[in-house]
Amino acid sequence: MITLTERQSLILKAIVRDYTEGGNPVGSKSLVQELPMKVSSATIRNEMARLEDLGLIVKTHLSSGRIPSIKGYRYYVDHILKPEKVDSKDLKVIQHSLGGEFHKIDEIVAQSADILSQLTSYTTFTLRPELKDSRLSGFRLVPLGNHQVMAILVTNNGDVENQTFTIPNDLTGDELEPVVRFIDDQLIGLPLQDVLAKLQHEIPFQLAHYLQDPDGFLDIFGSVLSKAASERFYVGGKLNMFNYTTKSDPKEMQSLYSLLDQTDNLASVIGSPGQHIQVRIGNEITNDLLKDYSLITATYDVDQHGQGIIALLGPTAMPYSRMIGLMGAFQRELARKLLDYYRYFDE
Amino acid sequence: MITLTERQSLILKAIVRDYTEGGNPVGSKSLVQELPMKVSSATIRNEMARLEDLGLIVKTHLSSGRIPSIKGYRYYVDHILKPEKVDSKDLKVIQHSLGGEFHKIDEIVAQSADILSQLTSYTTFTLRPELKDSRLSGFRLVPLGNHQVMAILVTNNGDVENQTFTIPNDLTGDELEPVVRFIDDQLIGLPLQDVLAKLQHEIPFQLAHYLQDPDGFLDIFGSVLSKAASERFYVGGKLNMFNYTTKSDPKEMQSLYSLLDQTDNLASVIGSPGQHIQVRIGNEITNDLLKDYSLITATYDVDQHGQGIIALLGPTAMPYSRMIGLMGAFQRELARKLLDYYRYFDE
DNA sequence: TTTTAGCACTTAACTTAATGGAGTGCTAAC
DNA sequence: GTTAGCACTCCATTAAGTTAAGTGCTAAAA
Structure with a gap:
């Protein structure tokens, strides 16, 4: 079990943030400017060397800046990150988009995938509450x-x-x-x-x-x-893939795209997440095609009507904090909407 | 009105074929080897210069081989090409795929788009027989x-x-x-x-x-x-786009993809083709996004039930001869299948 | 008049070399 | 434990050189 000092933690956090925002490896000099404590770049370098020994950050080449490793993202997500409170504008969008009249559960669930993909600019999946108890x-x-x-x-x-x-x-x-x-x-x-x-x-x-x-x-x-x-995943923002993919090879793009197109594959990829929001990063996803992406999954709970799934696929370098906050809010809003909807059919 | 000598015609034909198959500009030396007449490369060069004056072929740069221009493809399609008789294996595929039981017209029409895209490796569109006379x-x-x-x-x-x-x-x-x-x-x-x-x-x-x-x-x-x-186009082989696109810019790919995704745009792109097979090449298509592609459209005729549309989008360098033959066969088979289907509902 | 051989010329594509910038690790002093 | 200084590494970019494919033109041959 890894434990970081306060300062190491701050450095890791800054590296994740910088790399997530800028997309470039982060060097000691740029870090020294934005860290709250006043130390020299050499000190930062020493700390970075230790973080690298721990496997939390890596160099892209011998003399480059550092980027977070899978393990680094993992540590960040597990120990550093605090879910951002959802933006009030985003919340309005969610509530408004779910506020309309729907004729079928599936319409709501499909629309959810679209809203979520619009808010995140990533690709999203939704599954309706499970049908096991459907009679x-x-x-x-x-x-x-x-x-x-x-x-x-x-x-x-x-x-x-x-x-x-x-x-x-x-x-x-x-x-x-x-x-x-x-x-x-x-x-x-x-x-x-x-x-x-x-x-x-x-x-x-x-x-x-x-x-x-x-x-x-x-x-x-x-x-x-x-x-x-049958259980069908709805996919939102398939096209968004083009924005965050690192692949330039059309062949790989195509196989990735097919994966999203054939919704039966998705069940095995997404699995059955637990009750809280789960983040799988890079090769933690059980599909080689997705080993350069991150997958955030969560269930939403509609009481006796079972649980559905919402999921989000994006680059490993994503603003986890914001995304997790957003997923949390969506989880709640969707559950509420569906409870409302089901109320018609309950006695 | 352009008229070509026999020899010029053969040369143009060979250039179209070579470029279509190999994807590289065609030079005088490689032509001299495969042309039936025995002349030197210098003679071919002279003829090629004339074809270039006529605007039928162009160079990609000052000292490159030639590729057909839009006008060249046009001439080829209009005057040189003979529709290839459809491959008997392809015909079997068509007949078999359309042979099954269908529950709705739309199923047949949607399936048609898929078959056609599978046979061609391009992207295809189908529209059901028009609904004007639907009561x-x-x-x-x-x-x-x-x-x-x-x-x-x-x-x-x-x-x-x-x-x-x-x-x-x-x-x-x-x-x-x-x-x-x-x-x-x-x-x-x-x-x-x-x-x-x-x-x-x-x-x-x-x-x-x-x-x-x-x-x-x-x-x-x-x-x-x-x-x-409402009239809905079905799209087959959207993914095939990745195989024939010249674009490497993800942005452009994305707008192209959206175009195919929003089926209401398609009506204006495809227009209302005449009874026979129509080929539109490059900028002859009234949509700037498609100016590097070719579109083959045709109607199919289901007697009093109106006419539907089948269409095929591919690279300008496509084997027109085979494609036109294929479209012709498909046109007939689909019409036949639908006539069969409608027979249920006629008295 | 048409065809051909020969040749100078052009261009893309590839290879190689040179340069600058960002960053690192290490050492010795603070 | 921290820092300044420095040698070193590697990527990215630019520049220069090379090769291969192809062209147009000219003058001679058919």
């Missing part, structure tokens, strides 16, 4: 004429998922009614996960009593169901 | 419980658009019924454009007879309606 609360089949039927699935959280299908023969509402009744009787109230499980085994047999050819319907139902039960 | 053929309001209602709109083309709304008080199907009946009576069968127009004037008054507070409903109806009536 099937309604199922409709609406005949639309012309060989089309729309299947609509509603959960106890008020989520609605729908899909339109083309069927060989037109059906009337009456013909569909037994199926809907079967679902109402047997499946309503069950967790989506359980329904999904049953779909493999019991349901096909049971449905055979109601329908001659249940396969088509099973496809439909399964398709809407898995849509409703 | 409103059905409207449903499905109460989902928990303050939610889903509005569903169906057109005579079988397009389905839907949106879920949260409403202050729960309504039963019975309460919604007069509204739906009003629409059935007054608006079914009308072109969407007309309905959209009426929404501004007559409908609000008429609805007042049926509902105390028609505003909420008007919002809902208007929202679904404009969703159904």
Whole structure:
């Protein structure tokens, strides 16, 4: 366990700040000017040498200034940084952007990714509150004429998922009614996960009593169901990547971009953060493509409706203090907004 | 009007081909080796000087080889190029990818953009058959419980658009019924454009007879309606841009990328191509961001269901012959697939 | 009149060399 | 423990030189 003297701590802090703001390695001479104590550059150099021995800062070459190492950022984040109180203007932006009317949870969550990316100029991810406890609360089949039927699935959280299908023969509402009744009787109230499980085994047999050819319907139902039960990350500010990437090789840019595009990868990258704000720096992220970036993740808690995730991807040299403050504020505001929203569906 | 001798034509063709394949300016010595006639490099140089006088080829600097100018590509495309017959493997890919089951026109059209981008390694755009003649053929309001209602709109083309709304008080199907009946009576069968127009004037008054507070409903109806009536380009292979862009400046990349992301811009860029395949090269495209690229556009014709658009964006140095052949094949296959699809909805 | 060989010339791209600036580590004195 | 001084290192930038590919032009050949 590393312990730094007060002065070393101040120096590390200044190096992180300078490098984060200016982007250039920081030398002893420039440090001496802005540090509160009055010592010579030689003294600073001595201290820097010690910080380097500890592995907290590194040189880019033998005679360069220093930049923070991953370990240095880590120490900074864990021991030095104090979360900045969120800027009141930023808070207004958040509140205003979340203040509007929304028709779906997913709209709110998707919009959140956009707001956050706008405020940070980085790339952001959001995941809606987890669906583990989602239960099937309604199922409709609406005949639309012309060989089309729309299947609509509603959960106890008020989520609605729908899909339109083309069927060989037109059906009337009456013909569909037994199926809907079967679902109402047997499946309503069950967790989506359980329904999904049953779909493999019991349901096909049971449905055979109601329908001659249940396969088509099973496809439909399964398709809407898995849509409703799948977890999708929303990504905000994908383009912002261009601002903070260190890569100039288009090839690497492309693979990075694909990573963000295929939202199923994101789950493994982001993982399941704990309750408080987590910062992963450089190679602490379990994905080689991201080893030069930093990832800040946090959950937000919507009481009995479970927890969602917000995350932020940026350069390792980012203003952590401001970002953590911002994430904290967003966490709270989003949770509040969703609680409001869910209030409709609670008794 | 420019006329070239046989030999000049061959030289231009070879320059276009070489440059397209190799990416380097083409010199007289390399040309002399691959041209069918046996002349010296000096002769080729003389001819090249003439082609340069005509503005068909240019030097990148005073003593470099030549590359085709915009005008040169233009001449090549107009007078020299013969569309390559589509590769049978490519055709299979197209047919197979379009062969599956689709639930919506938009799925087919979106998928088309992806197929085409995969085959070409460029960026592609598709637009569904135009909606001008789309008529409103059905409207449903499905109460989902928990303050939610889903509005569903169906057109005579079988397009389905839907949106879920949260409403202050729960309504039963019975309460919604007069509204739906009003629409059935007054608006079914009308072109969407007309309905959209009426929404501004007559409908609000008429609805007042049926509902105390028609505003909420008007919002809902208007929202679904404009969703159904809006034209959306689908974009395929946005990432492919990284392969063919000449830009290394991230800033420019970003604006280019935004252009493709905001699909409303695309309409003005792509315009309304004629019936046959159109090639626009470099500054012939009415957008400065694209002045270093080429755009191939074509309509596809689905009889009375109107025409859609397919388009392809790539470098000016692209294998036009192959691309045009490919576009032609795709045009036919997509039209066929959609005719099949629409057959369901025709009597 | 067209084609060709020959040659002087141009330019980009690459390599090498020179220079200046920012920063470091070390030593010896404070 | 701190500081001044200094030799040293490395990057970045500029300058100069070299090579390879290609051109235009001229004068002779076909």
